[in-house]
Amino acid sequence: MIELEDLWKVFGTDEQAVLREARRSLPDQEILKRHRAVIGVAGAQLSVGHGELLCIMGLSGSGKSTLVRLINRLLEPSAGRVRIDGQDIIQLGNKALRELRSTRIGMVFQSHALIDHLSIRDNVALPLEIRGVARTQREDRADELLAHVGLTGLGDGRVRALSGGMQQRVGLARALAADPDILLMDEPFSALDPLIRHDLQTQFMALSADLRKTTVFVTHDVEEAFRIADRVVLMRAGRIVQIGTPQQLLDQPADDYVARFMGHTNPAYREKKQPLEARENA
């Protein structure tokens, strides 16, 4: 369970001053220009349930990547709380934070972010290496995961030799290596071409139905959100505009912006996902 309470992120030198002004009223361009600051996330209030797959949607610059990086403190919040199973992770010291990252949180990046000079297997095993797992053990685990994502027997190769889709599978295997209970995915499929993206979505859905990880999934693709999300968060200029199931956002948009955003999808391609309860009963 992830809970975000009144979470803020201001980029710039004068974080706290901008924050005070922004809390009083909606910051206009002038405040931002005066402080040369950018507001990444403004007062996010959100909770993600166990095993839930939550999509964060929004246009470029709406703060969705920033929000997901606040959850594992890749970025330090300017204000607010992040709780994981009740524990406030903002209070964690360096060592405890590293421990949390290496045991409980897996992350997938849009740019793969794989390490060139390591083999594919060593890339997958990286989180285990960081945790200090012995070499033979982590290599076995990495091979197992590679098989899981459909890359059986490719562990010896180099990352560079793989296609974009395959590299992203390696990234996914790496995120799962430490068997975390939380998955953070920052536009993992956005850079792939449509067919491969669809394949990977399908595979990911199967995997995620299997593993039941609490997942925060960033995307700008409404169709993708429809396919995979239990609930959707729509962000605009750092603020959360609406939270709900994809259908709710479509049927009862909170405002004009939501309606327009959701409108840019072809209903014919919308595959609806079964509600969480229905899947759990199945």
Add this chain to the structure above:
Amino acid sequence: MSEGTAREQAIDRFVGSNGPYYRRAFKTIGERKGYVPSFNVAAFLLGPIWLSGRRIWSAFWPFLIADLLAVVIIAYALSGGDSVDLAARANQLEDLAARRQVEAQDASAQNAASNLAKSLSRSATALQQAAADARETAEQAQADTWLFTAMGVGLLAASRLLQGAFSNHLAERRFRAWRLEGDAAKGGFSLPSAAAAAVLLAVLVPTVLLSFADRTLFQAVPSDPTWNSRAAEWLDGLIAAISFAVRPAAIGLTAGISAVLGLMENALTATPWPVVMALILAVAWQLAGFRVFLLTFVAISYLALLGYWEKSMQTVALLGTAAFISIAIGIPLGVLCGYNKRVAAFIRPLLDFMQTMPAFVYLIPVIALFGIGKPSGIIATIIFGIPPVVRLTALGIANVPPSVREAAIAFGASRLFLLLKVDLPTAAPSIMAGVSQTILMCLSMVVIAALIGAKGLGEDVLHALQYAAQGQGLLAGLAILVCAIVLDRIVQGRGRPSH
């Protein structure tokens, strides 16, 4: 004015005034490939002032200098050219000859047969001859001034003709840049800029004319030798104070360097030479392949047969110590620079300074601090050799993709893990390039290091230089070159597949 195609209207906006002329000119220029003649009379007449008004600085400065040079030549020629100095010299000689003549007459009046009188009269004759020669040369020079004048006028004409012939083309190129960037500062004709150029010419040209009208006017550059000597004295004091203050540290450092050097030298010279040679050959083969092995074999044969073996091992020990210390300091420093922009901003000018400063200059304080001998040579070598490894390490670290580092952090990596498992391996190719460059830089210092008592091949070159022994010098220099090539090939060969 506002009629015509979009291009023509843009031309109007670009030039500000005289649109129709430039419409036609740019059209002609654009119509065919290559150079199309198009002469701009305004540019021909105004020269640099026109270019300045159009703010075409890349052409303004060369043409301004060409114009000024032409003025200088003409003024020089018109004011008499070389003949002024030569005539002055002839006058001097004539004076001297006349005086000597008088002295000779006086002497012969006293005693016509004396040696003094004879030598004075000989001297007077010689001086007269010299004076006559000088006078002739001066007159010749006077006659030649028309040539100088013609050269100056020719230069001015050529410069202006070029400006007239190319100005429209330059303006057209500027027009395209202006359209691309929409930079208002590139369009139009700037009266202030033109005026500034005119003022510049109005100051410089009369100054030139004045200085040739009265040649004594700007002969001496205003300088005060006492400032120089006072500053030097102050620096002397400073260096003395520093060398006194850091004496204990300097002694420690010298001892440390000597220890490393001793170890290396012993390893290379105390070990029987066949063993050392065999090891070097084996390493070359293993790391860089068969061709480098062959090269190394030839190189070692050269060094051994011509009697440079011992000395080249001393050189390699010296260089090895310097390179080792450079790398041991340089890589951590480079990593620091790669991580921290502020440190980098502080270190970078320091490195520039170390690389640009002529080695002879910092030899002086190095001697003051560390005395004469091998450790000083090594320190001087390090100063020159360390910049590349620092720079390239910093570059490699700074070029590690941020996304890769972010991913490692997201999986809980510590700073040490990031450094050892992500940053350094990713930056390794760049770091290796730095190491190889540092080694070569160190080698290029051996002769200079020999100046302050470092032994080895450098010493031989130095001796050859002192006694102008060309053959010896070339052979020793070649030995250094051979060492450099072998070292470079072996270090470069590292990491390459060895077949």
